Amino acid sequence: MSDLVEEFDAYRSKMNDRILNDNNKIIKRIFNLDTNAFAAGALDVKTKELLGLVASTVLRCDDCVKYHLKSCKESGLTSEEVIEALSIATLVGGTIVIPHLRRAYEFWDALQEKTE
Amino acid sequence: MSDLVEEFDAYRSKMNDRILNDNNKIIKRIFNLDTNAFAAGALDVKTKELLGLVASTVLRCDDCVKYHLKSCKESGLTSEEVIEALSIATLVGGTIVIPHLRRAYEFWDALQEKTE
Amino acid sequence: MSDLVEEFDAYRSKMNDRILNDNNKIIKRIFNLDTNAFAAGALDVKTKELLGLVASTVLRCDDCVKYHLKSCKESGLTSEEVIEALSIATLVGGTIVIPHLRRAYEFWDALQEKTE
Amino acid sequence: MSDLVEEFDAYRSKMNDRILNDNNKIIKRIFNLDTNAFAAGALDVKTKELLGLVASTVLRCDDCVKYHLKSCKESGLTSEEVIEALSIATLVGGTIVIPHLRRAYEFWDALQEKTE
Amino acid sequence: MSDLVEEFDAYRSKMNDRILNDNNKIIKRIFNLDTNAFAAGALDVKTKELLGLVASTVLRCDDCVKYHLKSCKESGLTSEEVIEALSIATLVGGTIVIPHLRRAYEFWDALQEKTE
Amino acid sequence: MSDLVEEFDAYRSKMNDRILNDNNKIIKRIFNLDTNAFAAGALDVKTKELLGLVASTVLRCDDCVKYHLKSCKESGLTSEEVIEALSIATLVGGTIVIPHLRRAYEFWDALQEKTE
Numbered sequence: 001m002s003d004l005v006e007e008f009d010a011y012r013s014k015m016n017d018r019i020l021n022d023n024n025k026i027i028k029r030i031f032n033l034d035t036n037a038f039a040a041g042a043l044d045v046k047t048k049e050l051l052g053l054v055a056s057t058v059l060r061c062d063d064c065v066k067y068h069l070k071s072c073k074e075s076g077l078t079s080e081e082v083i084e085a086l087s088i089a090t091l092v093g094g095t096i097v098i099p100h101l102r103r104a105y106e107f108w109d110a111l112q113e114k115t116e
Numbered sequence: 117m118s119d120l121v122e123e124f125d126a127y128r129s130k131m132n133d134r135i136l137n138d139n140n141k142i143i144k145r146i147f148n149l150d151t152n153a154f155a156a157g158a159l160d161v162k163t164k165e166l167l168g169l170v171a172s173t174v175l176r177c178d179d180c181v182k183y184h185l186k187s188c189k190e191s192g193l194t195s196e197e198v199i200e201a202l203s204i205a206t207l208v209g210g211t212i213v214i215p216h217l218r219r220a221y222e223f224w225d226a227l228q229e230k231t232e
Numbered sequence: 233m234s235d236l237v238e239e240f241d242a243y244r245s246k247m248n249d250r251i252l253n254d255n256n257k258i259i260k261r262i263f264n265l266d267t268n269a270f271a272a273g274a275l276d277v278k279t280k281e282l283l284g285l286v287a288s289t290v291l292r293c294d295d296c297v298k299y300h301l302k303s304c305k306e307s308g309l310t311s312e313e314v315i316e317a318l319s320i321a322t323l324v325g326g327t328i329v330i331p332h333l334r335r336a337y338e339f340w341d342a343l344q345e346k347t348e
Numbered sequence: 349m350s351d352l353v354e355e356f357d358a359y360r361s362k363m364n365d366r367i368l369n370d371n372n373k374i375i376k377r378i379f380n381l382d383t384n385a386f387a388a389g390a391l392d393v394k395t396k397e398l399l400g401l402v403a404s405t406v407l408r409c410d411d412c413v414k415y416h417l418k419s420c421k422e423s424g425l426t427s428e429e430v431i432e433a434l435s436i437a438t439l440v441g442g443t444i445v446i447p448h449l450r451r452a453y454e455f456w457d458a459l460q461e462k463t464e
Numbered sequence: 465m466s467d468l469v470e471e472f473d474a475y476r477s478k479m480n481d482r483i484l485n486d487n488n489k490i491i492k493r494i495f496n497l498d499t500n501a502f503a504a505g506a507l508d509v510k511t512k513e514l515l516g517l518v519a520s521t522v523l524r525c526d527d528c529v530k531y532h533l534k535s536c537k538e539s540g541l542t543s544e545e546v547i548e549a550l551s552i553a554t555l556v557g558g559t560i561v562i563p564h565l566r567r568a569y570e571f572w573d574a575l576q577e578k579t580e
Numbered sequence: 581m582s583d584l585v586e587e588f589d590a591y592r593s594k595m596n597d598r599i600l601n602d603n604n605k606i607i608k609r610i611f612n613l614d615t616n617a618f619a620a621g622a623l624d625v626k627t628k629e630l631l632g633l634v635a636s637t638v639l640r641c642d643d644c645v646k647y648h649l650k651s652c653k654e655s656g657l658t659s660e661e662v663i664e665a666l667s668i669a670t671l672v673g674g675t676i677v678i679p680h681l682r683r684a685y686e687f688w689d690a691l692q693e694k695t696e
Contacts, residue, residue, distance in 0.1 A: 015682035018689070026501045026667035027681070029493070030439075034675050037439050037490045042428035047395055051433055054399045055406045055440040056676065058328075060177070061640070063679035064440075080390035085399055087142035091385045092403040092412075094326025095150050096172065096290075099179035101143070102131035109134070142385045145377070146323075153323050153374045158312035163279055167286045167317055171324040174287045174560075176641070180324075196274035201283055203606035207262075207269045208287040208296075210558025211614050212522075212636065215643035217607070218595035225598070247566035250573070258551035258617045259565070261609070266559050269606045288560065292409070293524070295563035319374035327382050328404065331411035333375070334363035341366070406676075408525070435490035442674025443498050444520065444638075447527035449491070450479035457482070494671075501671050506660035511627055515665055518631045519638045519672040528672075544622035549631055555610075555617050556635040556644075 004110040008066050038071070045075045050085045057089035060100050066107050073111045082108060120226040124182050154187070161191050166201045173205035176216050182223050189227045198224065236342040240298050270303070277307050282317045289321035292332050298339050305343045314340060352458040356414050386419070393423050398433045405437035408448050414455050421459045430456060468574040472530050502535070509539045514549045521553035524564050530571050537575045546572060584690040588646050618651070625655045630665045637669035640680050646687050653691045662688060 020028060038048045049072045056064035072082050086104060090097045136144060154164045165188045172180035188198050202220060206213045252260060270280045281304045288296035304314050318336060322329045368376060386396045397420045404412035420430050434452060438445045484492060502512045513536045520528035536546050550568060554561045600608060618628045629652045636644035652662050666684060670677045 012682070015685060018685055019681065022663060022685075024663050024667050026497060026671055027663075029497055030670055030675060030678075033439055033490060033493055033497075034678075037436050042426065042432045043398070047398065048432075048436060050391070050395065051398060051402045051436050052440065054403050055437060058326075058403045059406055059440070059676045061676050061679060063682075064676055078390065083138060083140050083143075084390045084396075087140050088385050088396060088399050089403060090146055090326075091142055091381055092326050092328055092400065092407070094290075094322075094324050094329070095146060096175045096177050096180055096324055097326070098146075098150075099177060101135065102128070102179075105131060105134055105138075142381060145381055149323055149374060149377055149381075153320050158310065158316045159282070163282065164316075164320060166275070166279065167282060167320050168324065170283045171286050171290045171321060174291055174558075175324070194274065199602060199604050199607075200274045200280075203604050204269050204280060204283050205287060206558075206610055207265055207606055208284065208291070208558050208560055210522075210554075210556050210561070211610060212556055212639045212641050212644055213558070214610075214614075215641060217599065218592070218643075221595060221598055221602075244566070247569060250569055251565065254547060254569075256547050256551050258555055258613060259547075261613055262554055262559060262562075265606060265609055265613075266562075291560045293560050293563060295566075296560055315370060315372050315375075319372050322378055323374055327378060328407045328409050328412055330378075330382075331409060333367065334360070334411075337363060337366055337370075406674075431486060431488050431491075435488050438494055438674075439490055440674050440676055442638075442670075442672050442677070443494060444523045444525050444528055444672055445674070446494075446498075447525060449483065450476070450527075453479060453482055453486075497671055501668050506658065506664045507630070511630065512664075512668060514623070514627065515630060515634045515668050516672065518635050519669060522635045522639055523672070542622065548622045548628075552617050552628060552631050553635060555613055556632065556639070 004107055005070070005114055008063070008107075012063070012067070046072075046077055046081075049075050049077065050081070053082070054085050054089045054092075057086060057097060057100060057104065058093035060093070060097060062100055062103050065100060065104050069104060069108050069111060073108075073115070079108070079112075120223055121186070121230055124179070124186075124223075128179070128183070162188075162193055162197075165191050165193065166197070169198070170201050170205045170208075173202060173213060173216060173220065174209035176209070176213060178216055178219050181216060181220050185220060185224050185227060189224075189231070195224070195228075236339055237302070237346055240295070240302075240339075244295070244299070278304075278309055278313075281307050281309065282313070285314070286317050286321045286324075289318060289329060289332060289336065290325035292325070292329060294332055294335050297332060297336050301336060301340050301343060305340075305347070311340070311344075352455055353418070353462055356411070356455075357418075360411070360415070394420075394425055394429075397423050397425065398429070401430070402433050402437045402440075405434060405445060405448060405452065406441035408441070408445060410448055410451050413448060413452050417452060417456050417459060421456075421463070427456070427460075468571055469534070469578055472527070472571075473534075476527070476531070510536075510541055510545075513539050513541065514545070517546070518549050518553045518556075521550060521561060521564060521568065522557035524557070524561060526564055526567050529564060529568050533568060533572050533575060537572075537579070543572070543576075584687055585650070585694055588643070588687075592643070592647070626652075626657055626661075629655050629657065630661070633662070634665050634669045634672075637666060637677060637680060637684065638673035640673070640677060642680055642683050645680060645684050649684060649688050649691060653688075653695070659688070659692075 053068040053072055056068050090101055169184040169188055172184050206217055285300040285304055288300050322333055401416040401420055404416050438449055517532040517536055520532050554565055633648040633652055636648050670681055
């Protein structure tokens, strides 16, 4: 099941390289901002990753959810913390979020397997 | 083509089990509400299923559309009724809905095949 | 409170006239389609109005909600039927829909007052 | 300027009472879940309020943003923490969020004034 | 009617100043990018303004629509060009866009009056 | 890689035929309007295609993006023009657009390959 993670990473890396090599200034700066915005500041990295996860979930973007689940994992967040954040996203965003919740669980499980 | 239906059902069942076994209270109650909301009340089941279908279509959630198409079929709605509901969704939601309309038609056809 | 209804109607009529006098063909045809789509067909007018109401509510468009509440009232739908449709919209669309639900209730109450 | 806060509270209370008195079971349970979801659990109240704020901001619901800003204030979050959360929401949600950011700042300032 | 324009400008300026004085780096850079993105490049200013207008309209953000209508006017776009762009936005975004189209027409008319 | 283009075209054609043969008047007229709206008028075809592309991108509809990328290519727009339009869409729509930007680049590259 951890192929889910590798496939996601490989496509993301390949296309990010393609995009950044294209040298469109606006797009490059947006990518840059993305790195800066999630660095520790008044809020710590864990909190920021949860904010990114919830924003991605209510906007129903599977790839963004996967990306933030991976960062949540890397920043040391537990399953309980991540699922509680996802429960808030499902309540605020409605049952329309549920199919994305399924895929989020599947990807989170694949992340656990990979590191066991 | 009816594999479309089986694949959808299998993944949905597997992941719903996974989610509900996780015992997050908020998520479990939302799943519960979903069952209650579509039971007969002041409005009958057929009307409610069409409401669920149109809500899913304008919010452009393919899996939600599939789920409600299946329930529409089970509640005895005809193709004419379902397509008329989808036409309202396409008008309200705009041409951005059209790719979802294609997949809705494909899934509806797969549902017919399966029961013939 | 029924001023809510009159204000809404007056602005809507004034601006619709302004738009239609402008003679943009695409916009005129979309307005036209809107009238046709909600006429009785395989589905009756009441069902279609509820579909329009739920689509407007999950897409969180207050003016569209008001318009369809008015048509729901005119087509003879009861408070119980309308509120049940709104409850499905709130479940599917999430708690983000609640502020729009408040304004929907207020407008529905204003419509009742007007006709008493 | 703190009238902004009072007006918001008064309308919200009045209409929530109206809705809850209507006794629609689905809607009442959704309101209930909303209270439970933001109580301390694996995540503390402050983190959950920031999640609610960011979800509301990327979904561009002014009233939801106001509600969560008020709860953020009550839970003891600082301006720096709240603004950092809003900056993530603006990045994820895009410049389309900016008009909502203006109103969020205005309401946050009104909340400070009120408690000074 | 041109008070519509002045009110919009005054509030926008006041709150933008408030936000930029707050010195959140992410938000300041997003504001900056916004200026750069609409400068002439491979596409001319007129085309870019129409792109901003259509993006704002399908995302149904009234304040963003007003801002881009003002820039469209300043860049010398004609009513015919602006309305044609809005007709595409209404078709792609659906009838849910119509209430925003009403307010767009009203603001565009206010902009004409002001400059006559 | 150009299989991406062929697969997209084949499915789109097959399902459009299926839908149009179904003879729902509302849906047929919406399809018709779509053809008319992008014909030359006050705005030329290239500008209109860019408007369609940006609308599709901020609404995050991959299939709509693909369709408009193909029409952009056919109308003679250059990579620089298309990417600049996509950069505006990413700024307005936020980082949530980035996964769709990856797929847009991949499809645009596939379109180039096919015509080389």
